[in-house]
Amino acid sequence: MQDIKLLEKKANTIRFLAADMVQEANSGHPGAPMGMADIISVFSRYHRHNPKYPSWLNRDRVVFSGGHASSMIYSYLYLCGYDLTLDDLKRFRQLDSKTPGHPEFGEVPGVEVTTGPLGQGVANAVGFSMASKYAANLLNSPTAKVIDHKVYCFCGDGDLQEGISYEACSLAGHHSLDNLILIYDSNEITIEGETSIAFSENVKQRFEAQGWKVYKIDGHNYKEIDQVLKELQDEQTKPSLIIAKTTIGKGAATLEGEAKTHGAPLGEEEIKASKKSVGFDPDKKFIVDEDVLNSFKEALENGDKIQRAWKKLLLDLPLAEQNETLKALENPDFSKIDWPSFEPGVKVATRESNSLILNAIAKAIPGFIGGSADLAPSNKTTLKNMGDFPKGKNIHFGIREHAMGAICNAISLYGLFIPFSATFFVFSDYMKPAARLAALMKLRNYFIWTHDSIGVGEDGPTHQPIEQLSQFRALPNFYTFRPADASENVACWQKALSLDAPCGFVLSRQGLETLKPKFDFGDPSFGGYLIKKRENAEVTIIASGSEVMLSLQSACHLEEAGIMTNVVSVPCFELFDEQSDEYKKEVIDPSTVILAVEAASGVEWYKYADEVLGMESFGASANANDLFAKYHFTIRGIKQKVFDMLDRPYKETSIKNCTI
DSSP: OOOHHHHHHHHHHHHHHHHHHHHHHTOSOOHHHHHHHHHHHHHTTTOOOOTTSTTOTTSOEEEESOGGGHHHHHHHHHHHTOSOOHHHHHTTTOTTOSSOSSOOTTTSTTOOSOOOSTTHHHHHHHHHHHHHHHHHHHHOBTTBOSOOOOEEEEEEHHHHHSHHHHHHHHHHHHTTOTTEEEEEEEOOEETTEEGGGTOOOOHHHHHHHTTOEEEEEETTOHHHHHHHHHHTTSOOSSOEEEEEEOOTTTTOTTTTTOGGGSSSOOOHHHHHHHHHHTTOOTTOSSOOOHHHHHHHTHHHHHHHHHHHHHHHHHHSGGGHHHHHHHHHHHSOOGGGOOOOOOOTTOEEOHHHHHHHHHHHHHHHOTTEEEEESSOHHHHTOOOTTSOBTTTSSEEEOOSOHHHHHHHHHHHHHTSSOEEEEEEEGGGGGGGHHHHHHHHHHTOOOEEEEESOSGGGOTTOGGGSOSSHHHHHHTSTTOEEEOOSSHHHHHHHHHHHTTOSSOEEEEEOSSOEEOOOSSOSSOOGGGSOEEEEOOTTOOEEEEEOTTHHHHHHHHHHHHHHTTOOEEEEEOSBHHHHHHSOHHHHHHHSOTTSEEEEEOSSOOGGGGGTOSEEEOOSSOOOSSOHHHHHHHTTOSHHHHHHHHHHHHTOOOOOOOOSSOOO
């Protein structure tokens, strides 16, 4: 163990760097960084990483779930030698700085995942651990451990009050994720005051009941901190929780232990008095003495040494097979996918065609893994004959949608895997925070959402998504695919795999007739294309998913009534929105009357359409066909809307065989 005086100095350096950063910005959270400074100073001894190569595969993953402690995170990363300077710390929370208010993946090397919404980081840590276990099963041999790192997560009272942490930690205990270490900063303070006003459960018993090993320590006692971290370097059989009793704002002259230190600067005089009390120069800011910097920067030399030894391990001849597997994981070859094909005219639900697609991808791509929140038989997401996690590709998340999304974010970030998750589309509401963070981080993560509309039928309005399509289409850097048929579903997946962004697949429960195998007038990869084009068209109908066939059938009837009609399929609104104005005008003729048809709220279609035939209420419990009739998603309903838009009297038609 390092000299206690040096540990104290390291801790106080982080304390006052954090306090100075918040004061300089006049914004931020000094309380948690000051309270955890003693832990992080000891932790630096056990943290296995290489600041020169932050993406080294076998590094420890460290997640700071309480992202508001960012001033501590940046201070620690700077001191260890990551690509941060003291000037970056001084620009904390400023426009275009490398030190934003909450840690953001990609902004600063060393930040493993974007955290902010409390609890997300806990689930991310579980995801990192799950990814490491699957990687170890693929790459390790009896004589060599390619993957043997730890996953650490720093969290606080707020993280453990969030339901997502309960979901994630339950799954971690179930799978005995023995390399996962949760360090709980138990200062018993939240913004409104002491946690006792709303939180009184026995956390130790809660985690033990979930299959965790639990330690309780004084988070300011260097010997206790060191002892527990040292013990956890040995092989474990369960995930571990360290309940570290701390004092928020530790070291503040008069505000130590006060809730007000959580989210406001301490004030210049308070910081001066605090520095003076431990022998720091009260008139200096951003103080880093050479002995402290040298101690932290031992991570550079140690990291180089550990990584060199690991690289040598990979070069050993007995690991040739593992090396080939590692290369395939790191560089997926999508050209090897044997895509399924579908006969025109055959009815196939897009959840069914998606099942064949998922299996084709998983068969060709070693790192393609995932599962459902207890709905695989309904979502059709089972990867056949590919086994169950941790040795196989099928992950059974249980009924844990919130944690599932965040876990898959971390699996994507791990660096070897392409994850997917699945549930009913209406339950995507439970996944929105994770989907939003996936978009923010530009992750390759695939969200499978089936039972896409009022076509769910008898389960009623609680299970019929209405506003969800509009919600995800409004999410920046997120692509929502709603294919019209099985063939379009294949084209959508081919495009999705080329995007550096998360994608959602919104899929039907009911069978949808497969259209022509070739796309005569356009390319689905542009997000929207003409699927039916007529000279001198008066009307353009835009649709997605199950409403595309309905729109094509309605166009036949409109043409019998003398109204030439174009039909546009838009499987991905966001991709279409990104195309040039010229392309969009070619697809949606602005000289025509434009109607969008979608069995959802569809408000976004007003960007292109004159009118929208969509849902203006929740659904109801009934047979799907009865529901489509009730809400006018019928040939007659579309015709009536078009006649009204053209200000013409309705005309009956009686086509029996409409050639699509």
